[in-house]
Amino acid sequence: MHTKHNWITTPITADLLRGALDLERTAHGLLPHRLPARARAQCADGQLAMAEAQPSGVRLVFRTRATAVELDTLPTKRVYVGAPPRPDGVYDLLVDGRLTGQASVKGGNTLTIDLTTGTTENRPGPVGTLSFTDLSEGVKDVEIWLPHNETTELVALRTDAPVEPLPDRGRRVWLHHGSSISHGSDATGPTTTWPALAASLGDVELINLGLAGSALLDPFTARAMRDTPADLISLKMGINLVNIDLMRLRAFTPAVHGFLDTIREGHPTTPLLVVSPILCPIHEDTPGPGAFDFSALSEGKLRFQATGDPAERAAGKLTLNVIREELSRIVEQRAADDPHLHYLDGRALYGEADFAELPLPDELHPDAATHRRIGERFAGLAFTANGAFTEDSV
Missing domain, CATH: 2.60.120.260 (Galactose-binding domain-like)
Structure with missing residues (x-):
């Protein structure tokens, strides 16, 4: 050989x-x-x-x-x-x-x-x-x-x-945290996950903390981000909190504040973009927990379903729409004292028209074509024009 x-x-x-x-x-x-x-x-x-x-x-x-x-x-x-x-x-x-x-x-x-x-x-x-x-x-x-x-x-x-070793090319470092979608579930290769595509289009160095099933506002993840040198930071949060049914609204709001507070301890003026969930019809108004659809599994297919009761939203159960509304409110509240904090509605990356054209094959994760679309959309919204990650924002 x-x-x-x-x-x-x-x-x-x-x-x-x-x-x-x-x-x-x-x-x-x-x-x-x-x-x-x-x-x-x-x-x-x-x-x-x-x-x-x-x-x-x-x-x-x-x-x-x-x-x-x-x-x-x-x-x-x-x-x-x-x-x-x-x-x-x-x-x-x-x-x-x-x-x-x-x-x-x-x-x-x-x-x-x-x-x-x-x-x-x-x-x-x-x-x-x-x-x-x-x-x-x-x-x-x-x-x-x-x-x-x-x-x-x-x-x-x-x-x-x-x-x-490769000399430092002077490119900005983008630190991103999210769920399995950010991790790259169902992308065809490591450079075609949506964060990798967006990083290439934005000409930045990526550190991807997309953690499948594990974007849960864990304090240790916030501390890891606080202690990691970065020029740009984004958080995409929501879907795992719903499909694991981890917490209710009463816990969610202070947990988001705490996560952002911790990051700001290490990055007080770094552009910080909070991204709410992309469209996921099974959980838009239906709480978790999410579960495997075992009838589909018996046919050799992997598919997910929501098992919560929409009526439980009144008791504080989380859905994607509840999370989007609260994240938007939290960022608006904090931005009064934090001009480098920004919000992006995830449905601008993948919404109803996209779902009609490119449905989620397992009801939860985007396919390869959708990763490309999300990556291109994110780059267009974050790295250009008045985006949170333009050179002028740093």
Whole structure:
């Protein structure tokens, strides 16, 4: 396998990685985390642990003359009992900012999840190798975006020419937090999640704290954002609070204020954009909890449904419309003393007309075409004209 190249093995270190808040040394190599160890220690939830260890937005970046690159990784694949097989995670290769290759790594560990019983089973597997060859001659900037939805331990990096850390390009850093939609659920690759697309269009460096099932106003997430250097910050919140049925309106309002207060402790004047949920018809006026539609599962399809009673809104149960109204009110109230705080109604990114054209396949998550639409819409609304993230806003 290595006969054609004089391989140079370069240790994978923090200066070759972007988008991770922490790196854990494992028996095999390096595991990128999107929440710091102190945050992870404060919550034993398995869904959060899985989500934050999936490297959405995390990429290896370096400058090199190499024409061939190999990366050994140990992925963890998810298998849902009774559901269609999940495709292997995709690695995107960018050379000088342009997508020039895509590949997957076979093998790896397997995490089998039984949605009917809530049980999981882990089965260890072998390290695999990712190979990109025939790269252009000369010095170039290389980025390997890790799969957004597949836990990935980095084992070894080999090239046929030396590599060096990528110099700082002076681009602004955008720190974003949201749910599985921001994490990238159902996007086809790591550079086509809507935040990655928006970051490319806005010419910014992305740190994506989109955490599937885990955008829950957790104080440790707010502290992680407070302590992370950033030039632009956005929060997309709402859908997980409804579909997990975590809190009622009485708790929601002070939790939002507390989350924003904590971020402002570290970023007092940073442009901060609060984004309410995109349209999701099952939860617009129906509270959670959300649940798997097991009749669909029996047909091999993954679909979600709302199980709450709309009448419970009177008792403070949260729906997406309740959350949008309250977020708008909170931002308007705080903006009187915080001119760098902004609000964006998520239905401007994906609303009723979009749902009619591009429905949510599982009633909850956008497909690849919708990720592109949301990313382009966000870039247009946030990074241009009078958007919260224009150069004049900083």
